[in-house]
Amino acid sequence: MNDVLEFVLTEPITAPAPADLDQAWARHVAVTGSFDRSVDRAVAGGFAADRLGFAFLSGYQEALRHLLPELAGVDMLAVSATEEGGAHPAAIRTVLAPRGEGWVVCGTKTFTTMGERAQRLVVIAATGDVVDGRPCLRAALVEADQPGVRVTNRPPLSMAPEIPHATVIFEDAAATLLPGDGYTDFLKPFRTVEDVHVLAATLGWLVRVGRLAAWPREVSQRLLAAVAMVRGLDLSRPGSPGTHIALGGVFAELDRLLANSAVLWEQVQPETRERWERDRALLAVAGRVREQRLAAAWRRVEGE
Structure with a gap:
């Protein structure tokens, strides 16, 4: 098993940009084979992506494999x-x-x-x-x-x-x-598991962007710290209040990091920067539902 933190810091960024979704998926499969954990595969796949959309592909697919490990393989x-x-x-x-x-x-x-x-x-x-x-x-x-x-x-x-x-x-x-209840055992936990894996892939991709644009070490450190936070979430109980509250904290940290480093996007290659401005709303798609889950988690732990 590889160390995914070291991987995103040292892996050469030399592969040509994928031409389409199929090539992006083939690259994900190629770079993630040595990682055992689905979250680590999401981070590595996101790092290998040249755009946020393809990082989402990595996170989405690994979220499914986390819940359904028996479906592991190259099929999308x-x-x-x-x-x-x-x-x-x-x-x-x-x-x-x-x-x-x-x-x-x-x-x-x-x-x-x-x-x-x-x-x-x-x-x-x-x-x-x-x-x-x-x-x-x-x-x-x-x-x-x-x-x-x-x-x-x-x-x-x-x-x-x-x-x-x-x-x-x-x-x-x-x-x-498939075994279990389709809602409580799959669909409901999938929303949280998907959030975690897509966030992991996004962070991996941002490390790649930062390396290519020579962002300051402090930013890379904060990105790696966020990756470590995501890796530490307990996905064996995706419905637990603690998991939702901690996940809310990681998203809040990402928001702060992006706000504080906004000026650094001027150093990023124009095509990548334009795609980011176009696609960054993807991270907010399930934002309202996440806020509801976070509020419900706080009510549970505070006994309201």
């Missing part, structure tokens, strides 16, 4: 949960039903990140049962290249347009049931 994965009414349990209309000796999925997912590139989809669907007044959801693995799966590209977003999104229609698509 995607979570397919969001429907017209959102991704809350009550909004899920996609159905998972037994068929013969297996299961099939029927329904429409309106926003699946990586949709057209993912070889395998983790689909959140309802079984028709109700537990404690809530629709029972399960997660199921669906191979994307089967006739029962129809993927339609959505227009690129203004931020990180390299990352595709799609509408996916499932028509009696064969599925493999």
Whole structure:
């Protein structure tokens, strides 16, 4: 196992920029093979990326592998949960039903990140049962290249347009049931696990930017300290108040670091700087939900 802190400080930055998402993913796979922990792979993959969008790719994929280590490999994965009414349990209309000796999925997912590139989809669907007044959801693995799966590209977003999104229609698509409850054991913790891994990848990418632009050592030290903070989060209990509060602290540190080092972006290569200005809103996409989780975590520990 490599030391990821030493890796991002010493690894040569010589590889040409990837031409597309597939090349970016191939680079991620190539540079992360010697790291055991998913967070370390996210940091290393982010460092290997030449833009924030491709760093997001590394974080997103490693978040999935953290929750589903049995899916480790080179296939690109995607979570397919969001429907017209959102991704809350009550909004899920996609159905998972037994068929013969297996299961099939029927329904429409309106926003699946990586949709057209993912070889395998983790689909959140309802079984028709109700537990404690809530629709029972399960997660199921669906191979994307089967006739029962129809993927339609959505227009690129203004931020990180390299990352595709799609509408996916499932028509009696064969599925493999994954263990546990689809909401409490997968979808709910995934939001936190994704935040951690995307943050880790972003920090790795920022170390790369700083090295290329010869940022001061103090900035590199603070970036490495933030990486160490992320690596120290307890992802064995992603729903715990302590994890959410500590994660809030790391995001706050990143905000301070970015604010204090804003002038240093003048030293960054223009194309990279322009992409950063275009894509940095990606870091705030789930900001409101994170704030809600953070407030809830403080209420729990303070007994409110």
